[in-house]
Amino acid sequence: MSSPTFDSLRETLKNLRRRRSNLFILKQLSYFVIAFSLLILSLSALSLFLEPSKSGTTFLFALSLISIGLLLWRLIHVLGRQTTDDRRLAHYVEENIPDLEQRLLTSLEFTEEDLVNGKDGVSQQFIQQLWQDAQEHVQIQQQQVETVAPSRTSYLSMASAAGVATIVLALFLSSDVLFNAASRLAWPFAISEPVLVVEVIPDIEISVEPGDLEMQRGDSVTIIARVINAIPGTINLRLQDDNVNWRDATMNRDGSGSDSATYSYFIPSLQEDTTYYVTFDERGEQSSPQYQIDLFDLPQIEQIDLAMDYPDYTEIEDVIEEDSGDMVVPEGTEVELVVTFNKNIATALVEFDESYSADEDEINPLPAYENINLVMDGNIGRATFTVNQDGVYRISATDFSDLQSKNPLDYFIRAIEDTPPELALKRPGQDQEVMPLEEVVLEIDANDDYGLSKFTLNYSVVGADEVEVDFLPEQNLREVSGDELIYLEDLDVEPGDFVSYFLTLADNNGLRGPSEVISDIYFLQVIPTDQEFRRSGGGGGGQGAGGGQGDGADSSALVQIQK
Template identity: 25%
Template sequence: MTEVSEVLARKLDTARRRYRWVHATTDVLRAFVVLAGLFLIGFHLDRLVVFTTPGRVVWLALLIAGIVATVVGIAAWALRAVPSEVLAVQVERAYPSLEERLLTAVELAPAGALAGASPHLARLLVQDTERASAGLDFARAVDTTGLHRWTGAASLALVILLAYILVVPGALFTWARRIIFPAADIPVYAHTRVWVLPAGGVVARGDPVVLGVRVTGRQVPEARLHYRFETGAWNAVRLSNAQRPGASSWQSFQFPLGPASQTVTYYATAGDGQSNPHTLRVEDRPTILGLRLHIKNPAYTHLPPQEMSASSGNVAAPRGAEVIVEASANKPLKEARLAENGRPGPFWVVRGATAAGSLRVLQDGTYSLLLVDRNGFVGKDPPVYSIHAIRDRPPTVRILQPGADMERTPWGRVDLRVAASDDYSVASIRLGYHARSGSGAFNLYSGGGKQVTAGGVWSLAGLHAKPGDTVEYWAEARDNDAVDGPQTGRTPVYHIRIVGFEEMRGRLDAQEVQEREALRQLIAAQKSARSALAAAAQRPTNAAAAARAEASQRSVAQATADLAARMDATTREMDENSVASPARLQQRQQIT
C-alpha cells in the first residue's frame, strides 16, 4: 500500500480548507438573501393585510427556521469529510498540465497493489506528480463561481436593506418589533397609530362589552371600528367626539357593543393607520349542572349509607350525618368554595369540571357553592340548597300492665309490662318509683331494638310501706343518641295506695260472694236459654220464637265471658296481694 507524498497531502489539505470555507460562506450569503427577502416581503404584506398574532408567529418561525438552517449548514461543512478525489478533480480542471496525474495518484494511493499496480510504479507516479505540481496553488483551484454569484446577490440585498433603513427607518423598526414580539399589541407603522381595546381575551356571557379605540400621532376627526360576530359579515361604525384626557396626545373613542352573547372579532382604522385585529371570546359563567350526594348516617342509627343523584342538592338527614357532595359544573373550574347559611366556608377539591367536599348536618340551614372558572369568572346567583337536620326524638313509652292507679297490700306485688319505641333504637327501659322510704329504679330492658316490650314482677315488700301510704311509679325509656346525648321518654306517674291485709281480704271476699251469686244466676239463664232454643227447634214454623231463643243464647254467652274476666281479675288481685292460698287460687281458676 502506497500513500501520496507529504507535500501533496499538505497542498490537498489547504485546498480542502478553502473548499469548506467557500461552500460555508456561500450558504451564509444564500441564507442572508433569503432571510432579507422574507423580511422585506413580510414588511410589505403586513402593511397590506395587517398580520394577526398567529400570522406574525408564523413569519417569525420562518425567519428562525432560516437562521437555524444556516447555522446547521455551517456546522455541517465544518465537520463534513471532503474526499481527496473531489479536490483532485477541481485541481485537474484548473491545471490541465497535470494530465490527470494528481487524480490517478490520489486514487492509487489508498488502493496500491489491490488496484493492480506495483508499489514501485505507484511511487514513481507520486514523485512525477509532485514535480509537475511544484509551482501550483491547489487552493486557488477551488471553484468559487457560486460564491461570487451569491456575494453579488447578498450585496444587492444589503443595499436594499440599507435603503429601507435610510428611507423608512420607523416603519422598518416597527415591523422588526412586530415580528420579534408577535404577542405584543404593536400597530403597523403609520402617521396615525391605532390601538383597539380590549386587546382580545375572554368575557363572560351577558357582561357589557365596550370597545375602545386609541389614536396617537397625527390627529384625526374620527375613527372607524370594524367588527363581526362569529363568522358573520363585517360591520363598520364611525366614531367621533374623541376624548383627550388632560394634556395627553392620545385620542380615545368608545363604542358600547351591548351584553356579550357571541364571540366578536374587531379592528379599527383612523387616518392612514390600522390597529391589530383582536378577538373577544364569550364564555358562560360557571354553574352547577348536577350533584351526587353520599350520606353517611351516624353509626348509632344503624341506617345504611344513602346515595342519590339529582339536579337539586337538598339534604334531609339525621343530625350528625356527614354528606359528601360531588358537584358537576358546565366547564373546568379553578376553585369552588362552600357557603353555609350565606357565610363562606372551606374550599373544596377541584378536578376539571367537578368539585367535591363534605358538610356535616347539625341544624337546619342552607348551603351553596361559589364557583370560579379558569378565566376568573365567578358564578352568578348560585343555587341555594336546603339542609334539614332530622333530630332524634325521645323514645315513646307506655305501661301496658297495669298502666293505672291501684291498691296493694304492703306484701303485694305488681306484674309489669312496658312497651317502648324509638326512631332508631331503645337502649334501656327502667321503672322508677317513689315511696315513703325513698326513691329508686330498676332496669327492665337493655338492648337496641326499635320497638321493645319488657316486663317483670315488682315486689312491694322491700318498700316497707304501711297501710295508708302511697307509692308513685312510672317507666322511662332511653335511646342511643350519640350526637346530642341519650334522650329519655317517660310515662305519666301512676299511684299505688297501700291498704291493710284484712281490708284487702274483706274486699276481695265480698267480690267473690258477688261473683258466686252472678255465677248462680248465669247458670239459671243458661238453662232457660237452652230450653227456649230446644222448644224453638220443635216449632220450625215459628221464626220469631227461634230468633228470641238465639238472641237469649248470645246474651248468656256474652255475660259468661264478662263474668270470667271479672273472676280472672279478682283471682290475680288475690294472688298479687297474697290474700288467698294456692289451693283457693287454683279452684277459682278452674271455675273461671
C-alpha cells in the first residue's frame, strides 16, 4: 500500500517532467520551423539569383530534400535523448529553489518498501515524517515548483519561429518572382521549355492623403503619397499658399514593397490656405492631381487685461494688468475683464468653479460666483465681477459661424482676506505690584494690514470710573506705537487697591465692518511702601513675613476673581 504523501510527491515530479518535456519539444519544433523557413527562402533566393536550367533546378531540389531530411533526423534524435528520472529532476528543482533545502532530494532516497519494512538505521516514522515535510514545503512553494522549468525561452523560440515563418510567407506572397522561383524548386519536373513572354508594364498609380481638407489654422498635417507600380528614388511635394509661387519639399520614404512605395511629409503648423500636389520623375514626369487645404479659425483668446478697482479702505491705487488672467487681490476688489479674441465673437461666457477654500461646515458660506456673459464689441468682450473668495474661471466663446472654442484654459482667483489687527504690550507686559506713589509706564505697538480705525487704552481703579486713552493720531494708519504714564498718586490709590487696564484695537474693513481685538485685562496691585522696602532688604521678622504672605495670597485671589 503506497503512502498518499509519497504519491503526491511523485505526481508533482511527474507534472514537472511533463511540463519540461512539452517546453523542450516546443523549443525544438520552433528551431526546426526557423531552420526550415530559412532553408526554403535561401534556396528560393539562390534559384532566383542563378536562374538555373531544369537540371540545375533539379539539383537544388535534391539538395533541399537532403537538407530537410537532416533537419528531421536532428529533431528526432534530440527529442529521443530527452529523458529525466525522478532524482535528476529533484536535483534540478533543488538547484532552482534553494528554500527547499534538499528536502525533496533526500525524500527520494527512500522507497515505499523502506516505509513498509524500514531501512537500516532509519525508522519508518522518520521516513514518513521526511516525506510529509518535503510535501509541505512543496505545497508552500507549489507555484514556484510548477514553474521551475522556465518557459520564457520556449515561448520566445515559438514567437521567433512564427515571426520568421510569417516573414518568409509574406516575402513569397508579395514577390511574384520569388514565389515563382519557389514553385519551380518545389517540383522541378514540371518545368517546361522557356517561352518568350512579353511583359506589359502597368501604369503608375499615385494616391495622396488627406486630399482636399478643412482644418484649424495652426494645426499640423501629414501629407502621405502612395506610388504603385513604381518605386521612385525621390518624390517632391509642391506647395502654394500665395496663389503665385510654388515651393518644393522632399518627402520621406516610409516603406516600399516589390512594386510600390509610401512617402510622407509632416507640416507642424499650417497658417495659410494651401494648394498642393506631388511629382516625381519615373518613366517620365509623373504628377498627382492638385488638392486644396482650406483653413478656419476657432475662437481663441489672444489676451486678457484685468482692471482692478480695489476697496477704498485698502487705500491701494487701482491698476490695470495687461495680458494676464490670474489674479491675487484683496476681498471686495471689483475686477473688469477685458478679453481680446482672434476674431469677432457672437457670444462668450465666463464660467466659474466653486471656491477651493469653501468649507462645507461653514455656517454662513459666501455666495458662489455666478456665470456671466461677456458684453461683446467685435472681437473684444467685457465683464465685471467682485472678488469675494478663491475660485477658478474659464472663458468659452462661439463665433458667428457657430464654431466654438476648444479646451479653454483655467485662470485662478486668489482672494486675500483682511486679517484682524495685532497688538504687542511691550511694557510692562504682565501683572505688576506697585507702590501708591509710583508712576507706571505702558508701551504698546499695534498694526494692521490696511489700517487701524481704533486704538485705545482703558484703565481704572477697581470699582471706580474708567479712563480711556486714544493712541490713534489719525485714521487708517497701519502701524502705531502708543505709550501712557499712569500717575498712581493722582488715582488716590491705597495699599490693597487694584488698577486694571486693557487695550482695544479695530481695523478699517469696509466690507464686513471693522474687526475688533480686545486684549487681556492686566492688573497693577498696590502694596505698602514699607512692604516693598522690606522685600528689597531681604525680609523682616517672622510674624511680619507671615502676615505679608497672607496678604499676597489674598491679593492673588482677588486678581484671579477680577480677571
